[in-house]
Amino acid sequence: MEAEQIIRCLIIGSGPAGLTAAIYASRAGLKPVLYEGMLPGGQLTMTTEIENFPGYPEGITGNEMMEDLHKQAARFGADIRFGVVTEVDFSQKPYKVVIEEKTIYAHTVIIATGASAKYLGLADEHKYAGSGVSACATCDGFFYRKKTVAVVGGGDTACEEALYLASLCKKVYLIVRRNVLRASLVMQKRVLSKDNIEVLFECQTLGLTGDGVVEGADLVKYKGTDKEEKFHIEIDGFFLAIGHQPNSKVFQKYIDTDDVGYIITQGKSQQTNLEGIYAAGDVADPIYRQAITSAGSGCKAAIEAERYLIANNL
16 A cells, blocks of 8 residues: 555544544644544534533533534544444454545554443433433533432432432432342442432333423333333433443454453553554543543643654654
């Protein structure tokens, strides 16, 4: 292959991590190429209002913030393209990446493909997306102060979300499919002792109701048994806490991940098990999953890619 066909820095993903990496890589003269993926702008484009990202004292919509980051990356010369990675070959250098039917090669790759929240599969979840349905209590809980919300899930994440929301909301329903919580004992005790959390065991959600925004949920208790009972609760928000799925499948033949699929990075670095390949944002973060931490990891990945290229005269 000819040298001009090789990209110095390829960025996969266009959320806060990918676009921040593009800003830093562009300013460093790496001439990065960024492919946006299936959801340009990432998960934040599904969030109505963002008030916890520094620099926006009056808040901003997810779409507006991602457009700002897109413009900033483009201003410094990032080559931003639409396309989805369908195949990779990281067995030799330069690294091979197939974008749909186009094959490109890169000296460094920054994987910033994010993670997708798991949903129940209800049509109403998409109908009310950004209008009462959320997969992040830390992101959106503030908008439900002194209101009533429901959280779906029975693990540690669901309990953490419920406890966080209980500090803001008038009442929190925790909808649990099983007859017990799967969370750690300490989390169970905290949830069950919280006055404004009501745990609905052996319940499942049938659907959501409301005129444009979530106003209630239809539930069923003891589904499929002779004790089956359908009922309705009035809520202002519906939070999903049944886990996230990192978008890492296409890389897993070559890149180390944990049991869930989150890419494992080395120590305090964003480097994966392969030199010159970095992971940033939610695809490598099962803990925080915030826009600001994603942006920070994108910055780190770009700086590390620059240092790798310099050290190897690429």
